[in-house]
Amino acid sequence: MLPAARTTLRKTFSTARALLSTSGTSNPLPATFLRGGTSKGIFLNRADLPENPSQWDPIFLGIMGSPDPQYGRQLNGMGGGVSSLSKICVVGAPSPVQKQQGFDVEYTFVQVGIRDSAIDISGNCGNLSSMIGVFAVDEGICVPSAVDARAGVATVRSFNTNTQKRIDTTFPVALSDGKCTPLLELEQAEVAGVPGMASQIVLDFVSPGGARTGKLLPTGNPVDDLSVTIPGMPPKHIRASLVDATNPTVFVAAEDLWTLLEFERILPDEFVSDEVADAVDYIRRAGAERMGLDPRAQAQPKIAVLSSPAHRERDAADIEIHAFSMGVLHKAVPMTVGLCLGVASGVEGTVASEIAKQARAAHERGGMLRIRHPGGIVEVGADFGPDGEVRSAKVVRTGRRLMKGVVWW
Structure with a gap:
């Protein structure tokens, strides 16, 4: 990117940040940093962001330290210079219609460009999806739709806005005084690429076929x-x-x-x-x-x-x-x-x-x-x-809380 273009881009983001700050969006912003499977990302409460999603881009770019066209390391933000570390999840309460359909929470996954300013919400992240339920319960956004006290697990039913699909996460919890706290440090499962063992999180994509195109085989052909x-x-x-x-x-x-x-x-x-x-x-x-x-x-x-x-x-x-x-x-x-x-x-x-x-x-x-x-x-x-329809796709993941606080953008 040419120096003049970088200067123009910086001025654009500075102006956007100033407008957002005066409109009531805090800087720094409350955030949680979580590992889900083999990815790490920033989790944000939807209530802390501008109501209009068109105003989110400069916030996400600032959080991740993008764009970084010269070095690609995102050292001015929370990103790590690779796609699996340049991710954000925005989690909030379900809409009234979604609530009637049995959803506990709604979330949007965001893939943030590293060297450029691309903000991609066209798809979902399976690894970070495994931590949506945990984050939602931790933040008090929802209570799990199903709790099995005997097994010591809870299930959160999520609506993913990227794919318009239902995704369930089931994870261990501690129950006390009617409240449940997600437990992530039990030695139950391990994930290749992640050292050590942690609590088992079952990630269940319900009716996952046609997430973007509406068809399991978009062309109708297996090959x-x-x-x-x-x-x-x-x-x-x-x-x-x-x-x-x-x-x-x-x-x-x-x-x-x-x-x-x-x-x-x-x-x-x-x-x-x-x-x-x-x-x-x-x-x-x-x-x-x-x-x-x-x-x-x-x-x-x-x-x-x-x-x-x-x-x-x-x-x-x-x-x-x-x-x-x-x-x-x-x-x-x-x-x-x-x-x-x-x-x-x-x-x-x-x-x-x-x-x-x-x-x-x-x-x-x-x-x-x-x-x-x-x-x-x-x-x-x-x-x-x-009939050949895919009812469900499942995998076991683990996750870990890394940090909770505020992040500057």
């Missing part, structure tokens, strides 16, 4: 033939499964990517190379156009490269994934992509189904889908109705 043009190379074709569950995702087989790039194969270290990352994004854009989505939006759809896992006796997986988020190889797997993969593997004829079937047959295993990603193993499950 599509995409025409991809990579600069310096003639147009080529690649098989891809375009699946929209929890978040729309483009799935391609690693061997097809190797052929497209004219590689003998792709070694793990080569997934972080610019050549592979650029090619993957061209495929993602082609998939976005076929799904009817904006190919310029980096956050949606996601894209993942799938392969048969190498045999490991101790923790044999059903499928291996290298997922890309905002153009960068994810160090684990975005949870919405993992859940989408769990659904895709149950849809006959998809790239995911073809690969997973071979591994499952070799290990004589059913049940939850075991996914190997760069950080370890994650298990996801999907429940289908007799």
Whole structure:
């Protein structure tokens, strides 16, 4: 970005902040910093923000320290220079209609650009979704819709505004004098990519199909033939499964990517190379156009490269994934992509189904889908109705309270 453009941008944000401050929005702003799964983010109470969402952008950019075009580290804010650390959740009370439908809370997920000023609310974050119920109860925004005193767990039913979908979280609680306090430090579960054990949080995406496009298979096909043009190379074709569950995702087989790039194969270290990352994004854009989505939006759809896992006796997986988020190889797997993969593997004829079937047959295993990603193993499950509709997609996460206070924007 040119110096003059940066100066203009700073003046614009300064003016916007001044207007917001005089309109009653506090600076600093009450906030909570939470880990959910393999992501971290700022959680805000909807009541503390301007009533008009069009005024939120300068607040979110200021909180995260964006844009940071020169260094990409977001050192002036709470962001961490990677997509999994540049996230915000806005949580509030449900509308009267949502309350009648049984929802306890409403939330909006925000993906904040790092080097640019992009504010993307087109999709959801599975990892941070796991902490919506905990935050809502901590803040007194809601009480859980269901409490099982015998099991010591509570369930919060959330409405996600990004996807217009219901997402339930079930987590351990302590009960005292009619109140429940979320417990996050029980040694019940572990998440690959996160050290140690913590309380088990069951994340349940209810009827996750068609989160953005309205259809589980936006084109109606389990596999599509995409025409991809990579600069310096003639147009080529690649098989891809375009699946929209929890978040729309483009799935391609690693061997097809190797052929497209004219590689003998792709070694793990080569997934972080610019050549592979650029090619993957061209495929993602082609998939976005076929799904009817904006190919310029980096956050949606996601894209993942799938392969048969190498045999490991101790923790044999059903499928291996290298997922890309905002153009960068994810160090684990975005949870919405993992859940989408769990659904895709149950849809006959998809790239995911073809690969997973071979591994499952070799290990004589059913049940939850075991996914190997760069950080370890994650298990996801999907429940289908007799008509093929996806009823639910579930995964176990953990979370941790990191900080509660105020944040300057």
